[in-house]
Amino acid sequence: MMHSAISEEQVRTFEEVLTKLSRVLQAHSPIKRFGLTPTQAYLLRHLYQEGKTKASDLARVADLSPGAVTQVCDELVKMQMVERKRSQEDRRVVFHEITNKGFEILSGLQQERCNIARQLLTELGSEDAEQFIRLMGRVVEFMEMQPIERKTRQTTDISS
Numbered sequence: 001m002m003h004s005a006i007s008e009e010q011v012r013t014f015e016e017v018l019t020k021l022s023r024v025l026q027a028h029s030p031i032k033r034f035g036l037t038p039t040q041a042y043l044l045r046h047l048y049q050e051g052k053t054k055a056s057d058l059a060r061v062a063d064l065s066p067g068a069v070t071q072v073c074d075e076l077v078k079m080q081m082v083e084r085k086r087s088q089e090d091r092r093v094v095f096h097e098i099t100n101k102g103f104e105i106l107s108g109l110q111q112e113r114c115n116i117a118r119q120l121l122t123e124l125g126s127e128d129a130e131q132f133i134r135l136m137g138r139v140v141e142f143m144e145m146q147p148i149e150r151k152t153r154q155t156t157d158i159s160s
Contacts (some may be wrong), residue, residue, distance in 0.1 A: 030112035052095035
């Protein structure tokens with residue numbers, strides 16, 4: 001497929017629109033109204049979809065350190081949305097599992113997100129909604145193929 005040259009104006013406008021989109025999506029996100037952080041909501045969704053999961057696996061899929069996952073799961077346990085269960089085969093292994101309360105919160109959150117999506121797509125109209133979904137799918141596909149730049153953690157030698 002032949003692509004025409006992209007102007008600097010298009011790049012600048014795209015960047016501005018993307019920044020605004022990110023800001024308004026965050027402002028309208030129902031996650032906060034449910035008392036969750038985006039990371040907590042992501043982990044709840046993963047636990048619902050995949051079932052009981054070890055912390056190391058949660059860290060991998062969420063791209064978080066093991067310590068960060070432990071902290072997030074501690075908060076979810078306190079909120080009674082997740083429970084920890086030891087493996088029957090190996091008592092050293094601990095699984096995290098979504099509770100009924102966690103499922104109810106996640107269901108409410110998902111319903112609100114669907115309502116927001118429905119409103120947006122209705123506003124766009126059928127034809128524009130199809131085109132928007134198709135283009136967003138292409139953007140996601142392209143971005144998933146790009147290497148992810150990781151923050152490098154600098155360690156400080158406190159003995160010097």
